[in-house]
Amino acid sequence: MYKKRYPPLIVSFLLLIIGIIGFIFIYNYWNVQQISVTDPLIEKVNVDTEQLDLKSIIYEAEKNVIQIEGKNDHTTITGSGFLYNEKGDIITNAHVINDAEMIYVRTANARIYPAAVVGIGEENDIAVIRVPQLAGQDFSPVEDDSFAEIGDEVIALGSPHGFQNTVTLGIISGTERNFTVDGYDYSNVYQISAPITHGNSGGPLINRNTGKIIGINSVGTNDGTIGFSIPTNDVMDQIEQWSYEAHNDQLDFANIEDITDTENPENYIDDAEYLIDYYLESISNRDYVSAYALLGSIIQAEYSYPDFREAYIHTVDLHYEEFSSNVTDDNYIKITTDITTESNNGEESNNETSTFEFTIGYENDQLKILTITTNEKDS
Structure with a gap:
């Protein structure tokens, strides 16, 4: 009576062994096979992971690079900046606008608008100005969660000597540089091989691989061979606080007829x-x-x-x-x-x-x- 139970048990055991052996065979087979993918959507993802086209990066960035002119009774100071949010706020250097009695900007499409100071650093060389006419326009993406490393390729944009949207290429040649110039403290800044000259100040430093802004071009050596750029990661909290607290009806804009x-x-x-x-x-x-x-x-x-x-x-x-x-x-x-x-x-x-x-x-x-x-x- 009890002997009749053994054949079904033996059969079940053999089936289990065969199943395990089959699973191992299939796993090993697929593990060594090269899968050919013809799905165009997956191919599109692979293409997008490649390095971005340099010409496209520059063209898109240039649309948001702004030439800034600050006037007083004696001189006109020219610098650069970049549009960074939907309010029409432009990031630049404090030394570009510090002594200006009237500020106006020239956009990439040659339009001229009055601007007003939203916030300006006393110790660090950063400032934000606002142009309401630029509100709602596309703006430049800013890196907010990582720092650049030595050897990273970069693109520096600005308006040196009044030449709008001038582009120089280079690499991050040093990090965590600290010094003081004209009363401004520069700490943890990038050293770059892309030259920064008069008029480049305030322009964006862009990561070549991502197309995102990683720094604010600020200082260059007298021979023009080395530049320094303030990492956006270090100053975005202050910039966003200025932007949040500023209201247009409280800002002092120049008259368009004057510019x-x-x-x-x-x-x-x-x-x-x-x-x-x-x-x-x-x-x-x-x-x-x-x-x-x-x-x-x-x-x-x-x-x-x-x-x-x-x-x-x-x-x-x-x-x-x-x-x-x-x-x-x-x-x-x-x-x-x-x-x-x-x-x-x-x-x-x-x-x-x-x-x-x-x-x-x-x-x-x-x-x-x-x-x-x-x-x-x-x-």
Whole structure:
């Protein structure tokens, strides 16, 4: 009677042994196999982990780099800053605006706005100014949870000597540097091989691999070979407190009529040329929204944004010659240049060179492209 129970037990035991052996075999088999993935979503993740394109990093960062000008009775001090939040707040150095009686900014698209001081350091060389007209715009991502290390590649942006959006490349060549300059204490700052000169002060230092801002460019040596940048991690708590406590109705802004200057032909032409340069760079980078925003109301009334975008959507490359510029009798700027565009509509490529003439002037207190005429050059 009891002997009849043994065959089922033996069978169950054998099945268990076979199952264990099968599991081990399958595990070892899959462990040594190379899995081929064809899912495009997974391939997209792999692509995104690669180093970011340098040109794209620079173009996106330049849109938020601000040229800052502080005026008093005697001088005009030029520096840099960068937009960092949705309130229109700009981070810069204290020494850029410390003695200014009136502060205004020039944006990447050549617009001029008055600014007011939100907060300024007495011992550390940081400051925040606010431009309400920039509120709600996209701003630069700031690193908030890690410090850079020696050897990290960096990009320094600023406006040295009034040249907006100048870019220098380098590495973190030292950390935890401490010194005092002009009454400001610099502690735990980055030493960088990217040079910092007059006008770079307050501009962003960007991590080449992440595209995030990691420092505020502040001081350079006399020979221009070494620069120093304040880590954003060390000062963001103070900056955010200033920003939180500031209210627009309590801030002292300059009058826009006091800062728009068409009486100085040299500055007027420089601003107009920068506007056209930014317009063409935006098209080249397929940023049609930024380019379209630079057009005056007459052009926008004639061409809708979809029409404008359609005109350039097939452009894959764009080159332009040196500008020829002059001030007209009615106080507009005429800029002429030859532009070569390479287009591809999916079937064939085409190169075309045309002479463009742009008319630039003020509309609602801002420089705009008022007219554009083209003449195709003979091949």
